[in-house]
Amino acid sequence: MPALRSFVVQKTRLDTARIRAARRVIDPVFLDTPLYRCEALEPGLGCTVSIKLETANPVRSFKARGTELVASRLAESGSRDVVCASAGNLGQALAWSAGGRGLDVTVVASRFATVAKLDRIRALGARLELVDGDHETARERAAAIARHDGIRLLEDSLDIETCEGAATIGLELVDTTPSFDAVLIALGGGALATGVGHVVKALAPEVEVICVQPLGAPAMTHSWRERRVVTTDSTDTIADGVAGRFPIPAVLDDLLLVADDAVLVQEASITAGMRMLLDHSGLVVEPSAALGIAAILEDRDRFAGRHVVTIVCGSNVDVDAYHRWVGAAPIHKP
Numbered sequence: 001m002p003a004l005r006s007f008v009v010q011k012t013r014l015d016t017a018r019i020r021a022a023r024r025v026i027d028p029v030f031l032d033t034p035l036y037r038c039e040a041l042e043p044g045l046g047c048t049v050s051i052k053l054e055t056a057n058p059v060r061s062f063k064a065r066g067t068e069l070v071a072s073r074l075a076e077s078g079s080r081d082v083v084c085a086s087a088g089n090l091g092q093a094l095a096w097s098a099g100g101r102g103l104d105v106t107v108v109a110s111r112f113a114t115v116a117k118l119d120r121i122r123a124l125g126a127r128l129e130l131v132d133g134d135h136e137t138a139r140e141r142a143a144a145i146a147r148h149d150g151i152r153l154l155e156d157s158l159d160i161e162t163c164e165g166a167a168t169i170g171l172e173l174v175d176t177t178p179s180f181d182a183v184l185i186a187l188g189g190g191a192l193a194t195g196v197g198h199v200v201k202a203l204a205p206e207v208e209v210i211c212v213q214p215l216g217a218p219a220m221t222h223s224w225r226e227r228r229v230v231t232t233d234s235t236d237t238i239a240d241g242v243a244g245r246f247p248i249p250a251v252l253d254d255l256l257l258v259a260d261d262a263v264l265v266q267e268a269s270i271t272a273g274m275r276m277l278l279d280h281s282g283l284v285v286e287p288s289a290a291l292g293i294a295a296i297l298e299d300r301d302r303f304a305g306r307h308v309v310t311i312v313c314g315s316n317v318d319v320d321a322y323h324r325w326v327g328a329a330p331i332h333k334p
Contacts, residue, residue, distance in 0.1 A: 012254045013160055014198040019167040026068040026165065027097075030057050032172060035309075040280040045293070046300045048307040050180060051281065052173060054314065055289070059120075061241075061314035062192060063093035063156075066165030070154055071097035073161070080104055081151035085138035087240045088117025089314050090156050095124035108142040110134050114240060114286075114318045134235065136245050157189035157251045166192045170199025173309060180207060181306040184292030186313050187211035187220050187262060188242030190251040196311065197258030211255070211262040212291040214270060217243040221262040223252050238325060239270060241288035241314060268329075269294035274322075275329035277312070286317040287325070 023031060034053040041049045054062035071094070074082060083106040084094055091107035098105045107121050111130040121128050131141050139155075146153035156162050173183065173196070183200060185193045197209040213221045216237030222230040229252060235243040255262075273293030277283040292310030296303050 011257050012194065012198050013250060014164055014167060014195065014254065016199065016202050019164045019171060019195075019199060022065075022069055022164055023168055023171070025072050026065055026168065030064045030068065031168065033057065033169075035172065035176060038281045041276060041293070044276060044280070045296045045303070047296065047303040047305060049296075050307065050309045051283075052169060052309055052311045053283070054169065054312060055283070055285065059089070059092045059096050060316050061089040061093065062166055062169060062311070063089045063162075064097055065168055066156075066159075066162035066191060067093040067097040067154075069161035069165045070094070070159065071101050071103055074103055074152060075101040079152055081149065082106075082154055083108065083142050083145045083149075083151055084154040084156070085109070085135065085142040086121070086156075087135050087243065088113050088121070089241055089316055090154075091121040091126060091128070092117065092124060092316070094154060095121055095126035099125060106142075106145060108138045108145065110138055114316065114321070116318050117316050120316065134245070135240075135243060155248075157191040157194070158248045162191040163195040163198075163251075163254070165195070167195030167199050169311065170196040170203075174200060174203045179307070180309050182208040182210055182303070182308045184210050184212055184295055184308060184310040186239075186242055186288045186291045186311065187213040188217075188288065189244050189248065190220060190255050192311065192313060194251060194254040194258060198254070201258045208260045209258055210295065211259050212295045213242060213262065213264055214239045214291070215264045215266055217245075218264050219245050220247045220252070220255070221264055223247045224255055224259060224262040227256060237270075237287070238267060238321075239287035239291065241286060242291070263295055263299070265291060265294040265298055269297050271325045271329040272297055275326045278326060283312060284315055284317065284322065285312055286314045289313045289315065
């Protein structure tokens with residue numbers, strides 16, 4: 001088994017030693033986030049559930065673990081300008097990380113993105129440019145700005161800092177959690193899944209790494225299943241944080257090495273998961289953060305009797321939309 005573990009680590013773009021070193025760069029406010037067993041969820045799910053809470057920080061998502069690395073390295077190199085495309089959480093995180101380092105940040109987002117996320121990007125001092133279309137349109141515009149202005153383009157999941165920053169979550173899981181059987185990870189561009197998956201497979205290979213994506217945004221899951229990049233023409237999901245259409249080949253290569261499974265869940269299961277997290281753990285979360293609970297709800301037999309960790313990855317949500325979704329969700333009682 002040790003030889004196999006070494007092979008997996010070498011074949012991904014990530015490096016465990018760099019990931020450990022990243023903890024010295026990331027602001028401590030984003031590290032060692034709460035990790036606890038949530039017994040109130042368990043009767044309704046039929047398994048032991050632990051929550052890794054990545055919302056208890058200034059940007060209310062895991063994304064700053066990566067942007068702290070990016071901003072630190074840019075500042076060290078003397079660079080001042082950086083641009084990214086964001087559905088909202090990456091833009092907030094980059095603006096926060098740049099704030100104390102003298103960097104100028106431009107964030108490109110869809111004008112249909114969550115208003116609360118856009119407002120927070122502005123409040124954190126970033127220049128915000130809105131485009132018609134979806135996140136992929138924003139990615140194209142951000143790349144065009146970078147080329148025209150000759151500045152750094154931060155590409156979530158492709159840039160290794162975003163993956164290795166997210167991977168520090170995996171270190172905290174394997175270093176502090178009593179033995180667990182599976183970890184459920186929201187799958188979008190892949191930074192969180194490849195980062196956490198890399199560490200888990202390197203240090204606790206017996207743990208099952210399961211990625212979860214909405215049926216309405218299945219590109220990366222289809223790509224993982226077919227072992228080649230599969231794109232989609234559109235997305236249709238409330239989970240805007242994972243709604244990509246064009247998987248990045250290098251990220252898919254990593255995901256193929258570290259993920260044991262990738263599953264798709266229905267919108268009704270996502271909202272039911274959000275409702276359960278509110279009712280039984282007191283957590284207000286965005287749809288992407290409820291994907292793990294949704295996966296358990298759709299396949300209780302798979303997880304019955306097992307200890308599952310789910311990463312609650314963000315809580316930046318429009319209040320009115322949240323009330324619509326959660327109010328319409330079924331109530332799951334044991």
